[in-house]
Amino acid sequence: MIRPEDLLAPGPDGLWCPLGGFHVDPIRPVARALITHGHADHARSGHGAVLATRETLAIMAVRYGEDFAGQQQVAVPGERMKIGDVTVSFHPAGHVLGSAQIAVEAQGCRIVVSGDYKRRRDPTCAPFEPVACDVFITEATFGLPVFRHPDDGEEIGKLLASLAAFPERAHLVGAYALGKAQRVIKRLREEGYGETIYIHGALERLCTLYESEGIDLGPLAPATLESARRGESAAFAGAVVVGPPSAFADRWARRFPDPVPCFASGWMMIRQRAKQRGVELPLIISDHCDWDELTATIAEIEPGEVWVTHGREEALVRWCELAGIRARPLHLVGYEDEGD
Ligand SMILES: [Zn+2]
Secondary structure (H helix, E strand, O other): OOOHHHHOEEEOOEEEEOOOOEEEOOOOOOOEEEOOOOOOOOOOOOEEEEEEOHHHHHHHHHHHOOOOEEEEEEOOOOOOEEEOOEEEEEEEOOOOOOOEEEEEEEOOEEEEEOOOOOOOOOOOOOOOOOOOOOEEEEEEOOOOOOOOOOOHHHHHHHHHHHHHHOOOOOEEEEOOOOOHHHHHHHHHHHOOOOOOEEEOHHHHHHHHHHHHOOOOOOOEEEOOOOOOHHHOHHHHOOOEEEEOHHHHHOHHHHHOOOOEEEEEOHHHHOHHHHHHOOOOEEEOOOOOOOHHHHHHHHHHHOOOEEEEEEEOHHHHHHHHHHOOOEEEEOOOOOOOOOOO
8 A cells, every 4th residue: 555645745835646746725826736625725826727626616716716727627526536646536524615525545545635624514515524534634723622612503593682682783793705604694594584684795706606506695785885774874773794804893894883793703712812803792603623523523534544734733633642543743834714
């Protein structure tokens, strides 16, 4: 059997497969890239050729323009493809629309690059599929035992309770533009919230893309004064407004009456972070695994070895060793958890 290190090796541009002549989620433009999902730290523009799921290619086209790569090729989940001397296949990762784990195989060795993933139910994307492998490459964004995310139903319930308690205040929900925003909107709909939800301009095209993929987000309108009822800021009283977290720090946010700043992120577990950002209503909703999900996933897959890409590598590596699984940190740089 080939040594795993010879099949996929960490390098300055990301994970490199010499037998296939491609990178996985490279952080700089390369000749040939296989891409797990559309978050900006994994999917960059300017590659010679990109192989990704149809949804990820569509997301990249929305973000970077149709000509984001020299060539585009669709990976159909579950289908095996030959590239050079290796076979690759894509499998759902449950992280955001189109997100996939990428399995790379040659000479009896299979490595699964999970990209970013989660195990919780998410009505906006296909659920994570465990794939048996010799090496499982995992991130560890929330790789400490203190990270235990509550059920997202509880968090959505907090938002609905606040809307009922403060009917005069606009609820400004900070959520990453790809994935988190659509998940929060969809979960509100599932809990029976039928009012128009106002969205920041940065979310519009991605919300439209999700809807074109059959994810019904209900009535949405731009969060502009022109679109508000009666054309005045008071019209946003009691409304839900969703935008990227950065938008709430600037002038844009001042149009809303007595707003309740909310932020949907796994980091909201840390009170200090919520306080620093001026978040009044923290919503602990993450598109990553918490500690229990990371360890349960490794226990379920039973890989021969675990490589940890980024986040809090040490604790997860230690947990693997105690569980009798070889593990090592890869110290990959350039992954910023756009969609935490
Ligand atoms: Zn991501």
